[in-house]
Amino acid sequence: MTPFAKKVYKIVSVIPIGEVRTYKWVARKAGKPKASRAVGQILKRNHYPLIIPCHRVINSNNKIGGYVFGVNKKKLLLDMEKEILRCLGTRK
């Protein structure tokens, strides 16, 4: 576990459901605004996918970068989380 990775994990795990953050945003929070690519790599090779909502981390322009299970799955995942929020919030 590298220090930078640790920061990234913590930051990403703080992202709320239904929200998305960009690699740049995470990198900036980690203290390395230029390490956006490194962030993506860490998420890709992370050993704790359960505590790291990597599907909530996308590139700029709200575009999905990549995903081990497929970009389409990632997109659906985000949409699914929105429905979860709707269930919890409006309790509909």
Place this chain on the structure above:
DNA sequence: CAAACTATTCAGC
């Protein structure tokens, strides 16, 4: 330690 790789980002056209 150095080289290669990467789910990116920015600038130029």
Place this chain on the structure above:
DNA sequence: GCTGAATAGTTTG
């Protein structure tokens, strides 16, 4: 909108 170059960190040898 697409192509090319640059940045920083992880991983592997």
